[in-house]
Amino acid sequence: MIDVQNLTKIYSGETVLNIPSLSIGGGESFGLVGNNGAGKTTFFRLVLDLIRSDSGWVQSNSIPVARDDSWKAYTGSYLDEGFLIEFLTPEEYFEFICKVKGLSDGDLNDFYNEFFDFFSQEVLGKKKYIRDLSRGNQKKVGIAAALMGDPEVLILDEPFNGLDPTTQIRLKMLLKDLRKQRDVTMLISSHDLNHVAEVCDRIVILDKGLIVRDIIRTDDTLKELEDYFYTQISTSARKE
């Protein structure tokens, strides 16, 4: 579904991302972990054609994302508040996204029914603009909007970060459901190894822009991930 070839991104002389080759199959749930500055957000921005790569390309459904916009019709994404229109109310925002995605008013109703619990009575009907919501509630709005209209590809950057415990659990259940029932290709990044190990079938560790591990999930995956980051500490301690 998502194919990457020779992808690099350079910021002021420093290569922040370098992926010679990566292929994410249709229906795969793909997790991305790494420390700050590892290139996770840069990678997602390249997949979403928000920044220009310095070399290589990303293809979605065999079409280069930078050349053709057709991927937008089946891709839902939420990276940060830049995806929200802050002076709208959540309802106005959902209605707008609904129109943009070419959905009907009936679809919008289904959406509200499906996500009613997810918002835990904090978001809808509050007569507040998005800019006046708390960070966590803003994130709920963004994630829900990304899920609207049953996208085939879903891209979420640190979706669990900043959510309350109940919503974290709800989101995990939701994502697992999507994996089971529909053929959704998911790209999810997280700092929390537990969450990724639970939700994703395949986990890639990025370090300083390079893929250092590519793991298919087994029962030992969480241990393997933790071990990797432990060795990071010991190697850096040895260097000092």
Next chain:
Amino acid sequence: MFIWFIRHQLKQALRSSIWQKNVATNIILGFILLLLFMDLLFVGLMIDKILNQLYPDRNPVTVFNGIILYYLLGDLVIRFFMQQLSGFSFEAYLHLPIKKSAIVHYAALKTLLSIFNILPYFVFLPFAFKVIPSVYSTGMAWTWLVSMISLTLANNFFTAWLKRQLGSKPKIVGFVALAVALLIVLDYFKVLSLSTFSGTIFDYITQHAMIVLVPVALLIASYLNYYLFLRRRLYPEELRLLKDKKVDVLSTMHYFKRLGLIGDMITLEIKLLWRNKRTKTFLMLFPIFVLYGLIFYTQPTYKDSFGFLIFVGFFMTGGMMLGYLNYTFGWESSYFDAILTNNIDFNRYLRVKYIIAQVLCTICYIVTIPYVFFGWDILLVNTALYLYNMGFLAFVLLYMATFNKKRMDLSRNSAFNYQGIGASNWLAVLPGFLLPILLALPFRLAGYPKAGFLFLGILGMAGLVFSRSIIKMILRNLEKRKYIMADGFRQKG
């Protein structure tokens, strides 16, 4: 402690991207400021000659004192609308072991660092030491100066307090506004004379040194008032200038729904303009744009001037459009990523912007039709410029707007707010102000000024006819520049 605050603030100012990146804006602003200083200094140095010329047989000090009350009232109004309250974010200090009073004194005193507290001295100082001693004595000049400084600074703290009241007790602002309006009306209908009143008070103060204590007491009172106000509510959420607003009526506006997606995008733009402070203050300029003609058309020298006719015609019918299109992408900087990742087709996106520009232009044109009262030529020129604005200038501006790449903070007033304005925004103003005059000038020189107007109109109509292909050209530039734009829009601060 103050030293630390000042150090941090200096760093904040020097490290802000406005200083570091916006060289063009800073140069232009510096130049305008220099001109303003020189202009005021000139007035200050020449004030005795000016007063002598206007009122040869009257005491210049009394004449000047007669306008001081008007000045103070005007100062109050201008400060209220334009002076930005200090951006001292003391949240970062509240939890540290620092005396609250120190924080509050600093926050209150920081309002003094405003250009409104500097400009008056360019006139006051020369007047005090050049004119007053020639009538009275140098000692009296000091008395006068001290009372003037006290009163302007009292104004400073009073308006700061008044602006803060907007958030908690807007009624107080209403009362003050009413009182000021009442004074002006009473003065206008000569029920009471502010000028005689003003002349009498300030002449008296000048001659009785002890009375200077009254203005000084006023200054101390207004400072304490502001200080205590801040001291009592040092919680950031209580100090916000405007409270969280309830959702406005626009949320129930479904008028454009019938237009489909384009209608939804138009509604979005309207909400953008209405719900953000910066864009809303821009919309409030509407009367200034359309009433502009009154200044010029009432004076024969300007009314018959070819250049001024074109300029005023452009400004009235196209000024609003220029303001809108110049920053159109910058205003959307906070959610530009949303536009890029959602399935929004750029052609449609640009057309929405063009439609809104056309609507703005058309409203301004219709509202200014009554100027035909000053002559048919005016309607002819305005119609030509209206077509020129819609069919030519709009595309130039839309093209220039694709060079927007600075994140704009829409939560602050637009007056004297140059945050997020770059070189391309300044450049974009030129085709508006100069180009129509240059384009029509050859016809005027050849002796057919009306043909010049006609030419502008035809140019505009040609643009309207080919609007679709022109928008496609702009679209190509937008496609090319979108990464640079999005990257710039993501840079905060």
